[in-house]
Amino acid sequence: MLYHLDFRVQYPPTMSQEELFAIWSEEADAAMNAKEAGIVVSVWKCVGTRRVIAIVDVESPNQLDQIIMDLPIVKKLGQYVNIEVTSLRPYEDFATDLKARKS
Structure with missing residues (x-):
């Protein structure tokens, strides 16, 4: 199953940028x-922002949730990381469905 993940990372005002970069490096x-x-x-x-976009291929939503919970940035900055998750469908499958509906 393919998913689009959109991470937006913030950090607490008490954390230095150097500390953020150490976590982000992990x-x-x-x-x-x-x-x-x-x-x-x-x-x-994404250039100029604390935003990362990823496409992942996992077996199930459960596996994705487990992976997200184990990410270093989520473990250390969880409340400062917003993740938007979108399930993806191959366009070829969609196109095939459209053609079948035309008949």
Whole structure:
């Protein structure tokens, strides 16, 4: 199952940018490892903002929820990380359905 994840990261006013970057560096390692494992299909950092977008391929919503709860950035900054999750469907499947409905 494919999902679009949109992460928006904030941090507490008592945390320095250096501390944030240390946590984010751990998160970057986790993301690259997940990409090598085939879980992360692709991941992007939005320029000029604390926003990351990823496409992931997992077996179930349960697995995705477990993965999200184990992310370093969620473990350390959970209340400051907003994640919007959208289930994705291959466009080819959608196109096939449309053609079947035309007949």
